Structure formats: C-alpha cells, structure tokens
Amino acid sequence: MHRIADTSKLSYLLCLCLCLSAGALTAQPLGHTLTRLDKPFTPENFVLKDLDGETHELADYRGKVVLVNFWGTWCPPCIEEMPSMERLYQTLGDQPFTVLAVNQWETEEHVFPFMGQLEVYPSFPILFDPTSRIAEAFGVKGLPSSFILDPEGRVVYVAQGGRNFDHPEVVKLITDLLPATTTP
Amino acid sequence: MLHNTKMIHLSSSCGFACRSGAGLALLVFSCAITAATVEKHIDPETGLASWKATHPDFSLELIQVLPDYIRATYATRGLPKAEAERIASWCVFGTIVRNTSDTPLSWNLADWQYRSADGEPGRPKLKSEWLAEWRQAGIPFKWTLLTDEQTFQVGDWSQGFTTYDLQHDETFDLTWSWTREGKTSTGTIEGVRCAPDR
Numbered sequence: 001m002h003r004i005a006d007t008s009k010l011s012y013l014l015c016l017c018l019c020l021s022a023g024a025l026t027a028q029p030l031g032h033t034l035t036r037l038d039k040p041f042t043p044e045n046f047v048l049k050d051l052d053g054e055t056h057e058l059a060d061y062r063g064k065v066v067l068v069n070f071w072g073t074w075c076p077p078c079i080e081e082m083p084s085m086e087r088l089y090q091t092l093g094d095q096p097f098t099v100l101a102v103n104q105w106e107t108e109e110h111v112f113p114f115m116g117q118l119e120v121y122p123s124f125p126i127l128f129d130p131t132s133r134i135a136e137a138f139g140v141k142g143l144p145s146s147f148i149l150d151p152e153g154r155v156v157y158v159a160q161g162g163r164n165f166d167h168p169e170v171v172k173l174i175t176d177l178l179p180a181t182t183t184p
Numbered sequence: 185m186l187h188n189t190k191m192i193h194l195s196s197s198c199g200f201a202c203r204s205g206a207g208l209a210l211l212v213f214s215c216a217i218t219a220a221t222v223e224k225h226i227d228p229e230t231g232l233a234s235w236k237a238t239h240p241d242f243s244l245e246l247i248q249v250l251p252d253y254i255r256a257t258y259a260t261r262g263l264p265k266a267e268a269e270r271i272a273s274w275c276v277f278g279t280i281v282r283n284t285s286d287t288p289l290s291w292n293l294a295d296w297q298y299r300s301a302d303g304e305p306g307r308p309k310l311k312s313e314w315l316a317e318w319r320q321a322g323i324p325f326k327w328t329l330l331t332d333e334q335t336f337q338v339g340d341w342s343q344g345f346t347t348y349d350l351q352h353d354e355t356f357d358l359t360w361s362w363t364r365e366g367k368t369s370t371g372t373i374e375g376v377r378c379a380p381d382r
Contacts, residue, residue, distance in 0.1 A: 074327075106261075142331050
C-alpha cells in the first residue's frame, strides 16, 4: 500500500517538475487582451467547494465583478498567470470584486501541496470542478480559460490562454465594470 | 540554445506570388508579410527539442515530450496503466497555438497533415477520437490534449498535447493551417523529430 502511495507521489513530483520545466521552456510575456462579447450571456449557476470544504455559489456574487478562471496544475500557463490574478485580487481587494479559480479534474489532496510550490500563494477561492461539468457549461475548450462577469452576473469579457491580469488595461476594464458608487 | 533558424514554407498566397514571377518589390513585400520562420531550440538541461513557427497571423510551437512524462501525466490522473502506456507509445508533442494577428481566426487540427520520412501521409489523432475511446473504456478524463478546433479572438492562445501515429525518434514534416478573414493559409515545419524513448 505504501509502495503504491510512494509511486503515485513520485509520479506526481516528476509530473510537477516536468510541468514547471515545460513552462520555463516556453515562458514568454503573457498578453493582456481580453475580448468583449457583443452579446453578454448569463452562465449556469454553480455551487462548488473550495480547498477548505466551504461551498461557493456563483449567484451569491451577484453585485460584484467576478473573474472566473478555469485551470489545472498540469497546465504551465495556468500557473504562470496565477500570480497576476493574486495581484489583481489584492489591488481590488476593497472593491466588490473577486476571483474564483475553478480547478479541473483534480482533488484537494493533489492541489494543496501544489499551491505551496507557487511563487505567490493565492488568497482567492480555489474551487473544484471534479467532473468538469461547470467548465463544459461555460464552453471551455482548453485551459486556462477566463470569464469576467459584470455585477448583473453576465459574462462580458472572455480570454482563451494565459493573461497578465494585473496589467493596467485589465485593471481599468474591470474597475469600469464596478458599480459606479464603488469605483475608486 | 537556439539551434538554427530558417525560412520555411510561406502561406499560400505568397507561394503563388513567388512562383508567378511577380515584380521583385512586390515579391519581397508579399513574402515579408506572410513568411513563417521556424526556430529549433534544444533545451540544454533536458536535451529535448522544440520548434517554433512564427507567422504574422498564427504561431505554432511543438515541444518534444518524453514517454515517461506522458505516463506520469496520465497515471496521476486516474487513467489505467495500459491506457497511459498506449498513449505514451505515440509520438506526442506539447503544442502551443497562438493568434498573433489583429483579427479573429480559426484552426482545425483535422486539416493538419504530416508526412513521415518514408513518405507516408497522416494527420494528428484528434482529441475527440481519444475521448471517444476513453469513454468506451469508462474513462471520463478530458483535459491535456489540444482541442480539435477553435476560433481565436485577438490575443487568444491554447496549449495541449498533439499526438501522431509515429515511432519515437521518427522524423516527419508537419503542414498546419488556419483560416483568417475567409482565407486559409498553411505553413510547414520540416524535420520535426518525435521524442526519444529514454
């Protein structure tokens, strides 16, 4: 039994190392272009658990701007963009804004040790979509994929592939979405 | 380490202009705006090779992936050992595609083709084809492989594995394509080599 666990752990560490080295190999500046949808849409509501087992319902964030990000630990650009999401989250921390990073397929046991390897430990909620049902409902075809919801809960911006989320232009388009009374 | 840099196949309109013997200035201008360049890179730490084809519209990067990496990737995500071994026996590349133009464009992996060193043609096995087989085997895992086709908005990009029915260490030429503003363009990366089995 121990042997199986050890093998699994070794495989995971090998995977992690190779994943990070693959990321380094292809590292290049992340872009910051987001696509504004001509026809915003309201995505399916979801209720997902976070790393602490607390539940998060998308509908509860109505009234806030929400960045919903779909990611996995094996995906180098997902890891590369995560520090910029944390900086964005900190920058707008006192505003009605949040980030929901929705992990695909993996488990808390898999993701928790991985988070400790990151350059910056995310303080926003890390949610789990173990069957990828929510990703499918959003129409996600590849990771990472990001969706910005306005305070009415409509997806208004989308991005396929990693982005630099604390770029001033991204910060501005998000602050422009904030309710007028709260805009800094 | 940048191994070499060479101009390779041009998108279709440029190739035609070059062959048709248009005026030199026109030819140079046309080629300059549509040529793709390919850079081969060898990672000094791993010895693994990658090829990056850069075009004003669309860039493609292929990164050798060792079979052990494929085994680890899938074994740690619940695929049965036999299935992880099966996909590890294929020629697999980490693949990055990117819209580098200023308009939307689309691409479809089913339109890409390769030719092996002995002249045998083929196309990458699609994600949907792998998933259909995995579903039949009761495996619901659906990530890591590059999606079959996509429309990219400005700045969009994607990454994932692409798989080719070739032997480890085998060499081939890959012709890839994309469609932008109704016009389909192609490029070819010559001499791509599958990762060794070590």
